[in-house]
Amino acid sequence: MYSYSDFDEAFVRSRVAQFTDQVARRLDGSLSEDEFRPLRLMNGLYLQLHAYMLRVAIPYGTLSPRQMRQLAFIADTWDKGYGHFTTRQNIQFNWPKLPDAPAILGALADVEMHAIQTSGNTVRNVTADHFAGATADEIDDPRPYAELLRQWSTDHPEFQFLPRKFKIAITGSPVTAP
Amino acid sequence: MTKAHDIGLRMVRNAGGEPGFEVIVGGGLGRTPMIGTTVRDFLPVADLLPYVEAVLSVYNTLGRRDNKYKARIKITVHETGKAEISRMIEDRFAELRPLFGGGDQAVLADIRTAFAPPAFRDAPVAAHDAFYRADPVFRSWADTNLAAHRNAQYAIVTISLKAHGQTPGDATSDQMRIIADLAERYGHSDLRISHEQNVILPHVHKSDLPVLHAALVKAGLGTANVGLLSDIIACPGMDYCALATARSIPVAQELATHFEALKLEHDIGPLKIKISGCINACGHHHVGHIGILGLDRAGVENYQITLGGDGTETAVIGEKTGPGFAYDEIVPAIERILRAYLALRTDPGETFLQAYRRVGLGPFKTALYGEIGQKDAA
Ligand code: SF4
Numbered sequence: 417m418y419s420y421s422d423f424d425e426a427f428v429r430s431r432v433a434q435f436t437d438q439v440a441r442r443l444d445g446s447l448s449e450d451e452f453r454p455l456r457l458m459n460g461l462y463l464q465l466h467a468y469m470l471r472v473a474i475p476y477g478t479l480s481p482r483q484m485r486q487l488a489f490i491a492d493t494w495d496k497g498y499g500h501f502t503t504r505q506n507i508q509f510n511w512p513k514l515p516d517a518p519a520i521l522g523a524l525a526d527v528e529m530h531a532i533q534t535s536g537n538t539v540r541n542v543t544a545d546h547f548a549g550a551t552a553d554e555i556d557d558p559r560p561y562a563e564l565l566r567q568w569s570t571d572h573p574e575f576q577f578l579p580r581k582f583k584i585a586i587t588g589s590p591v592t593a594p
Numbered sequence: 595m596t597k598a599h600d601i602g603l604r605m606v607r608n609a610g611g612e613p614g615f616e617v618i619v620g621g622g623l624g625r626t627p628m629i630g631t632t633v634r635d636f637l638p639v640a641d642l643l644p645y646v647e648a649v650l651s652v653y654n655t656l657g658r659r660d661n662k663y664k665a666r667i668k669i670t671v672h673e674t675g676k677a678e679i680s681r682m683i684e685d686r687f688a689e690l691r692p693l694f695g696g697g698d699q700a701v702l703a704d705i706r707t708a709f710a711p712p713a714f715r716d717a718p719v720a721a722h723d724a725f726y727r728a729d730p731v732f733r734s735w736a737d738t739n740l741a742a743h744r745n746a747q748y749a750i751v752t753i754s755l756k757a758h759g760q761t762p763g764d765a766t767s768d769q770m771r772i773i774a775d776l777a778e779r780y781g782h783s784d785l786r787i788s789h790e791q792n793v794i795l796p797h798v799h800k801s802d803l804p805v806l807h808a809a810l811v812k813a814g815l816g817t818a819n820v821g822l823l824s825d826i827i828a829c830p831g832m833d834y835c836a837l838a839t840a841r842s843i844p845v846a847q848e849l850a851t852h853f854e855a856l857k858l859e860h861d862i863g864p865l866k867i868k869i870s871g872c873i874n875a876c877g878h879h880h881v882g883h884i885g886i887l888g889l890d891r892a893g894v895e896n897y898q899i900t901l902g903g904d905g906t907e908t909a910v911i912g913e914k915t916g917p918g919f920a921y922d923e924i925v926p927a928i929e930r931i932l933r934a935y936l937a938l939r940t941d942p943g944e945t946f947l948q949a950y951r952r953v954g955l956g957p958f959k960t961a962l963y964g965e966i967g968q969k970d971a972a
Contacts, residue, residue: 417784418708436688465836479785481774488770494708499770501755501763503827503878505787510834537625537665539650543599546788549711550796553746555605557612560705561642564698568643575650580665583597583622590606591907 417478418563420528427571430527431532435459436518443515460531461517469507470517471534472524476544476562476586477505486527496518504535504583506544533572537578539569543585551589558588597621597630597909598881600667601649604907608636612755615642616644618678619649620671622752625873626912627880628668633680675943712782714745719800729951732807734860735818740803743796749803750794751781753810754817755826758854761843762828763791772813780806791827792820796800823859823867823932824850827878831871831888838897840888843922845869852925853932855878862932863946866905871962881905883947884928885912897924899907901931901958902950913955915962 420428421451442452454558456462472487482557487507491499494516495509511565512520524530533540544562545551565584569575596602602618615637621630639643656674671679691870726733741750753773756762765773771794777785780802781795788794797808810816819825826849829835831842846869853859856890868882872889879885885900898920903912919927934957939949950958 418705425704436609454677464631464830464835465832465838466834469834474787477787477789479778479787481783481785484774484777484785488767488774491767491770492955498764498766500761500830501787501791501793503763503789503791503876505789507787508830510830543789546786546794547741547750548786548794549709550743550750552742552749554744555607556639557709558603558605559709560702561603563705563708564643564702565646565702568698575654578650578654579670580662580667582600582653582667584601584603584646585596586603586605587596587868588605590604 418475418479418559424528424567425525428528428530428532431459431527431530432518432521433544434494435521438492439514439518445587454536456517457535460511460513460518460534461514461534462535464510468514470512470531471502472507472509472529472531473534473541474505474507474529475566476542476548476559478544478548479558480527483527483529484531486523490520493523504541506541535581536576537580537582538576539572539578539582539584540567542566542569543583544588545589548588553591554588555590556588558586560581562586580585595905596923598623598627598878598905600653601646602630603642606636612638614638617645617649619683620668621909622666622668622881623875623878624664624666625663625875626668627875628672629909629911630668631671631676633676633683634934636793640699640748642689644694645683645687648683648690651683651690654864656682657867712784714748714797715799717747717799717801719747722800722803725804729804729869731811731818732804735816736803737806738818738822738860745797747800749798751798751801751803751806752820753793753795754819755792755816756814756819756825756850757817758815758850759823759847760817762826762846765793768815769815772815773811775805776809784958790820792825792826820861821864821866823853823865826850826867826869828869828881829871831869831875831877834877835871839873839887839890839895840871841921842869842871842877842886842888845886845888845897845921848925849928852929856929858932858936862936862946863942864947865932867928868903878905879903880911881909882912884929884931884949886924889918891918895921897921897927899927899931899962901955906948915955915959917963930961931958934958 617634618630787796828846832838836861870877881903900912
């Protein structure tokens, strides 16, 4: 599977550092919830009915065993021992505490994962056939195109404030897996 | 699902046999469900980025910012019209295309090397075939949870995260670790998450399937229900979501346990039930064969049913059956629909969706509301 380039790595680490600082300022009261809200949403942190929720991107639904183990570690360390996989091939943690959010993002960065652009009016995680590269009726593997779109859309300066969220799906089979 | 996204890219071949994309724009569910519009029948693969950027660029300028409920590109496409928006996209594409200058194609070539197929094993599968014939539990799982792999010695395995009575899509940390181990041992270290909220092992040699299945069963991950009634998509609903007007997870759990007790789901066959806890439709109820939408009627949960939705390349938005049902009435209502289907299908091979397309809403309305009730429901 695709591995981060130095550029990807540096970008994700810098976003973790930036958000760590923002959380600290929220916790000491120098940022109000109104000021903090757009900042946390840029990092996939929602406020739900009972708690925060962190939505982590799983690009085109592809995951390595090492990444899956790290998700398990996060669930045990900072959540209630489980995670929720979503219809857009992401995972959501339903019970993180705000002070722990930077550490969680750091643990994700350790395995080349993040929560960037899982919220807000941006291009969201690109989804692809879950049978890509394996199914018999595929014209071509869609994942390289999905990865190209991921690189292009991540932090794209023109498309960080679209009128609304934007979702792209790609399939390599003319007949989609249901 | 390419017809229910802001941009759907569906790979096709042109008359010359070259691969490209059909570009579908402005699909989406939510409050105003729409099936996307094809703005390009064939886009050469090399033009992907400039074309997608052109779509985004047109939308960024044209999309409405005055009303968040009218801001998605589906509304932009609807209000602008197919001909005009296609022309604007093509104009912008003509400007952008020269700016890409092939740099993206070099990047793509580089990315491709990271997605080379795994080193497939060549080994006999006769023992697997014999086990399949001999063991009914394995066979039942294999029949629902496996899909054809391009390599005949291999299978694509779907691990169900829909054990009867569990929250659809949840996995415990122990299950995640077991899945990671199994992917390393039997699955060429590849894992996928499906939009149906299950986990996929895309490359498993058939000779490994019996031992893999046994390990999954031991971990509570061996449920043989992929594509069946209890393979339900449900949004978080009232259990988590601040916008919810009703519960959705408990409805999914009750449906799954009810039909498991009746031992009916294998007989019913392929069926997609999708449940949303409010009109934002995160549970994609519009494209469920049976869709359930939880609303709030004067402080009481009320569930509206839609039938005949389809999220595949033959995408259709489901039709409302009539008045909704209280929380306690929803499981019996779904059972009436499915008993009606079992009674009217031509043979066990006719799926719920096929039968629905043949007979329409009428017989199911009668099953739901009775002959008299149907008049009021119309
Ligand atoms: S559909 Fe479900 S998850 Fe989406 S906003 Fe409504 S209740 Fe929340």
